[in-house]
Amino acid sequence: MQTTVQPTIALPQSESRFSTFLKAFRKSRTGVVGFWMIVVVVIIAIFAPLIAPYEQRASASTIESIYQPPSAQHWFGTDDAGQDVFSNFVYGARVSLIVGIFAALIAVLIGGSFGLIAGFFGGRLESSLMRFTDIMLVIPDLPLIVVIVALTKPSLFNIIFVIGLLGWTTTARVVRSQTLAVKSRKFVLRARAIGAGKAHIIVRHILPLVMPILVVQAVLVISLAILNESALSFIGLGDPTTLSWGQMLNFAFGRGATSTGAWWALFFPGFGIVWLVLGLTLFGQGLEQVLNPRLDTHHLMAGKPSLSKDALIKPLYPNTLVEVQNLSIHYVNEGKPPAKAVEDVSFTLKEGELLGLVGESGCGKTTLMLSLLRLLPSAGQIVNGKVFYKGKDLTALSEEELNDIRWRGISIVFQGAMNALNPVRTVGDQIAEAVVKHEPKFPKDKIPARVNQLLELVGIVDDQREHFPHQYSGGMRQRAMIAMALACNPDVIIADEPTTALDVMIQAQILELLDDLRKKLGLAVVFVTHDLGIVAELCDKVLVMYGGVTAEYADVDTIYNNPKHPYTQELLKAFPDLTKPKKKLSSIPGYPPRLDALPAGCRFAPRCPAAFDRCHTEQPALHSIGDNHIASCHLVEASK
Amino acid sequence: MSAEHFLEIQGLKKHFEAGRPALFSRDVQKVHAVDGVDFTLRRSEVIALVGESGCGKSTLALLLMGLEDPTSGMVKFEGQDITHLNDYERKDLRRKIQMVFQDPYESLNPTQTIEEIVTEPLMVHGFANVPDRRERVVKAMEDAGLKPADVYMSRYPHELSGGQRQRVVIAAALVLEPEIILADEPVSMLDVSIRAEVINLLAELRITRQIAVIFITHDLGSVGFFADRVAVMYLGRIVEIGTMLEVLENPQHPYTKALISVIPVPNPRLRHERIILKGETPNPINVPSGCRFHPRCPVAIESCKASDPPNVTLSKTHQAACLLLVK
Numbered sequence: 006m007q008t009t010v011q012p013t014i015a016l017p018q019s020e021s022r023f024s025t026f027l028k029a030f031r032k033s034r035t036g037v038v039g040f041w042m043i044v045v046v047v048i049i050a051i052f053a054p055l056i057a058p059y060e061q062r063a064s065a066s067t068i069e070s071i072y073q074p075p076s077a078q079h080w081f082g083t084d085d086a087g088q089d090v091f092s093n094f095v096y097g098a099r100v101s102l103i104v105g106i107f108a109a110l111i112a113v114l115i116g117g118s119f120g121l122i123a124g125f126f127g128g129r130l131e132s133s134l135m136r137f138t139d140i141m142l143v144i145p146d147l148p149l150i151v152v153i154v155a156l157t158k159p160s161l162f163n164i165i166f167v168i169g170l171l172g173w174t175t176t177a178r179v180v181r182s183q184t185l186a187v188k189s190r191k192f193v194l195r196a197r198a199i200g201a202g203k204a205h206i207i208v209r210h211i212l213p214l215v216m217p218i219l220v221v222q223a224v225l226v227i228s229l230a231i232l233n234e235s236a237l238s239f240i241g242l243g244d245p246t247t248l249s250w251g252q253m254l255n256f257a258f259g260r261g262a263t264s265t266g267a268w269w270a271l272f273f274p275g276f277g278i279v280w281l282v283l284g285l286t287l288f289g290q291g292l293e294q295v296l297n298p299r300l301d302t303h304h305l306m307a308g309k310p311s312l313s314k315d316a317l318i319k320p321l322y323p324n325t326l327v328e329v330q331n332l333s334i335h336y337v338n339e340g341k342p343p344a345k346a347v348e349d350v351s352f353t354l355k356e357g358e359l360l361g362l363v364g365e366s367g368c369g370k371t372t373l374m375l376s377l378l379r380l381l382p383s384a385g386q387i388v389n390g391k392v393f394y395k396g397k398d399l400t401a402l403s404e405e406e407l408n409d410i411r412w413r414g415i416s417i418v419f420q421g422a423m424n425a426l427n428p429v430r431t432v433g434d435q436i437a438e439a440v441v442k443h444e445p446k447f448p449k450d451k452i453p454a455r456v457n458q459l460l461e462l463v464g465i466v467d468d469q470r471e472h473f474p475h476q477y478s479g480g481m482r483q484r485a486m487i488a489m490a491l492a493c494n495p496d497v498i499i500a501d502e503p504t505t506a507l508d509v510m511i512q513a514q515i516l517e518l519l520d521d522l523r524k525k526l527g528l529a530v531v532f533v534t535h536d537l538g539i540v541a542e543l544c545d546k547v548l549v550m551y552g553g554v555t556a557e558y559a560d561v562d563t564i565y566n567n568p569k570h571p572y573t574q575e576l577l578k579a580f581p582d583l584t585k586p587k588k589k590l591s592s593i594p595g596y597p598p599r600l601d602a603l604p605a606g607c608r609f610a611p612r613c614p615a616a617f618d619r620c621h622t623e624q625p626a627l628h629s630i631g632d633n634h635i636a637s638c639h640l641v642e643a644s645k
Numbered sequence: 646m647s648a649e650h651f652l653e654i655q656g657l658k659k660h661f662e663a664g665r666p667a668l669f670s671r672d673v674q675k676v677h678a679v680d681g682v683d684f685t686l687r688r689s690e691v692i693a694l695v696g697e698s699g700c701g702k703s704t705l706a707l708l709l710m711g712l713e714d715p716t717s718g719m720v721k722f723e724g725q726d727i728t729h730l731n732d733y734e735r736k737d738l739r740r741k742i743q744m745v746f747q748d749p750y751e752s753l754n755p756t757q758t759i760e761e762i763v764t765e766p767l768m769v770h771g772f773a774n775v776p777d778r779r780e781r782v783v784k785a786m787e788d789a790g791l792k793p794a795d796v797y798m799s800r801y802p803h804e805l806s807g808g809q810r811q812r813v814v815i816a817a818a819l820v821l822e823p824e825i826i827l828a829d830e831p832v833s834m835l836d837v838s839i840r841a842e843v844i845n846l847l848a849e850l851r852i853t854r855q856i857a858v859i860f861i862t863h864d865l866g867s868v869g870f871f872a873d874r875v876a877v878m879y880l881g882r883i884v885e886i887g888t889m890l891e892v893l894e895n896p897q898h899p900y901t902k903a904l905i906s907v908i909p910v911p912n913p914r915l916r917h918e919r920i921i922l923k924g925e926t927p928n929p930i931n932v933p934s935g936c937r938f939h940p941r942c943p944v945a946i947e948s949c950k951a952s953d954p955p956n957v958t959l960s961k962t963h964q965a966a967c968l969l970l971v972k
Binding site for chain 2: 190191192194195196197198199200201202205209210213214365366478479480481508509510511512513514517535536537538539541542561562565566575576577579580581582583584589590591592593596
């Protein structure tokens with residue numbers, strides 16, 4: 006019966022890294038605009054001889070042609086020597102780009118190697134390199150460039166060289182910090198464990214991850230170099246044999262363009278500089294957004310209130326605290342099929358009840374919990390179903406009404422939330438803030454007493470109240486987060502994987518605490534986890550989810566001793582049970598389905614050892630087996 | 646070469662300097678990360694090193710891999726002292742001892758394809774041009790359960806699931822045909838349904854390839870009965886060591902007893918009294934006097950505060966360090 010399922014089926018199509026980059030970059034509007042702005046200048050520079058109507062610096066012979074306003078013959082007018090401004094502008098683009106690109110190349114090479122070496126080798130080498138960088142950074146660039154260029158011959162080559170030699174400091178610092186970040190990652194340690202040498206690690210592991218930042222830096226340094234060159238030329242230190250945009254400005258300004266009202270001689274080269282630098286800056290910003298993952302933003306936003314089409318639907322179990330009826334949630338992304346994260350899930354929660362919500366990662370359990378308080382990301386929408394809290398339909402309430410219930414009625418302890426404490430404020434302070442934020446009318450003088458009471462509830466002793474989060478261990482921080490969740494006396498706490506990152510002993514402590522709180526305060530708790538063992542130790546009822554649907558829902562004894570859904574059965578077999586020595590663990594072959602490409606029939610069918618034809622074509626309904634026992638499997642229906 | 650002396654660790658210590666307690670203070674504080682560890686590993690044996698965070702198990706792994714230099718003590722591999730080898734001398738040895746890390750999301754370079762990742766160890770060790778390079782890579786991948794290997798070769802890590810990534814890490818270790826795999830919490834980041842897969846894979850490898858495994862974990866439950874022997878660590882020392890059955894069914898050290906009691910049992914009918922220790926593993930800067938476990942020990946007696954308990958031999962294979970066992 007055991008069928009081996011090739012996990013390869015579930016693999017997404019591989020895309021080249023470049024095409025994914027292009028896709029992401031296209032979304033950055035400023036980046037695309039900047040890119041085309043640069044392209045225009047590059048085309049002008051490359052095809053200068055074809056575009057320019059006159060030779061570079063071709064002087065007209067007559068005195069009348071000096072400072073001619075723009076006309077059909079001279080689109081941008083003429084300058085003090087009667088030369089065509091448009092032609093000079095076109096050739097000037099070449100000079101500016103050449104200076105920018107070569108100076109940036111020098112700067113990025115120096116800065117990149119300094120940063121890489123300092124970041125990778127650390128120690129004395131790092132401190133001396135970085136102190137040198139700091140010194141270079143505080144020396145004002147332009148005056149120094151002026152002095153150096155004035156002392157040497159102001160040739161284009163010298164200018165490029167000097168600008169390059171002084172423009173590397175920021176690059177060095179940025180590259181160093183990125184190198185440090187990459188160096189501390191586990192795959193570098195793994196490479197060392199394999200026996201890789203330093204050169205190998207730098208070339209194969211550090212450089213590919215530093216490169217994106219280096220590219221962004223290069224673009225920004227190009228614009229800086231162009232600005233510096235223009236400034237130099239403007240004050241008369243440009244290469245007299247070439248005509249850059251800065252040089253054009255210098256000549257026009259110094260030779261009476263302002264007094265004769267020849268605005269065109271100043272405007273067009275100035276416009277060229279602004280255009281190119283703006284283009285580079287926008288392009289650099291766009292690149293940075295795509296290439297630097299640290300700028301990614303993930304926000305939980307309150308979803309739009311869903312349309313309550315059926316205001317007539319009433320709760321079926323009026324005595325329960327929370328009742329979820331046939332809830333379905335889809336993530337809708339433009340141009341993609343909706344990801345059906347949750348489909349038709351129902352459950353109830355009584356006062357003092359502990360419900361275990363079990364499933365593998367990506368099965369929709371966190372989405373389900375967030376949707377109860379409508380805290381889904383904006384793409385997540387409740388497309389069907391109801392959530393009742395004390396008889397009130399939460400899917401139909403306004404934001405303000407819902408805010409009354411968030412935290413005061415139902416509160417959440419998030420996964421990994423223990424890292425969400427503010428590091429510069431004491432834990433006591435932060436709990437006091439939680440009290441004030443959610444209950445503005447709470448009498449001020451009673452707040453310290455309330456904070457103490459909350460901390461005592463979660464087992465944090467008084468003298469640790471004034472400690473900062475970094476003085477707390479992971480377990481203590483999780484306790485503090487639970488205290489915050491309790492700040493407004495909620496009836497329901499949703500604990501989303503609260504112990505996943507903790508040691509077994511600390512895990513046991515936190516579980517004991519939650520169980521205690523439930524008994525002491527009559528709290529109802531939803532415990533979200535992928536660990537079946539914890540659920541068995543603690544919960545009254547269990548809801549097993551698979552691929553967004555309810556696989557099985559029953560009381561805890563039934564789930565463990567009389568499971569009906571093959572997924573529950575397989576999951577139990579995969580769990581190491583130390584009471585049954587020498588039992589070989591069995592794993593479930595294959596992987597959970599992707600929520601945007603679900604199988605046609607039962608979502609578990611591709612991995613199910615008992616699947617038959619019907620399972621691959623028809624989605625099983627939820628079948629009730631006995632008192633409070635539900636399973637969605639065709640086999641259950643057949644056996645009835 | 647006797648099987649007993651495959652890998653031998655004697656009195657291994659690693660103390661990190663943690664800075665001074667106050668500015669201008671003379672003495673430097675020390676973190677006693679690993680504080681005197683002895684054990685031996687036989688060929689194709691699986692030993693589980695169990696302990697909570699801060700017990701020094703990860704530092705011990707780095708010491709064995711030569712990624713940290715021990716303060717004192719000795720590590721012998723096949724009779725040869727490998728404690729203080731430099732990178733050059735160690736290179737050959739690295740082929741024989743490979744490591745699998747905890748987090749398969751972090752331990753793969755996101756810019757490399759799977760083929761590059763699995764081939765890399767061969768390049769590093771100068772097998773870049775051997776004629777059977779590709780066959781070796783394919784075999785390592787298929788032995789690690791990435792079948793057929795062709796499907797995975799050109800993929801990037803982010804396209805694989807957690808279980809598949811951990812298989813890639815294992816394949817990259819296998820390609821050098823190691824004799825020891827040091828697995829540091831290899832399943833703790835994975836879903837339960839996939840954990841069994843990785844553990845079964847390691848169990849298979851020790852049979853098919855005669856590989857010894859040092860399995861480091863905080864969760865004794867996750868090892869199941871895969872290990873031959875278990876060593877329980879607390880604050881830089883091994884407090885109890887024995888065969889899997891001896892330790893699981895007849896634990897003698899109070900810390901081991903507590904650790905075993907909190908392993909979740911997936912059956913609500915077997916809910917039992919759990920020994921939940923108060924507080925957390927103390928900071929290894931200020932190691933408690935006497936028995937280092939006494940401040941949290943539920944059965945500590947007065948003399949535990951003063952004297953450091955010796956290792957008490959309970960059977961040929963079973964030892965525990967507790968004063969209550971001294972007769």
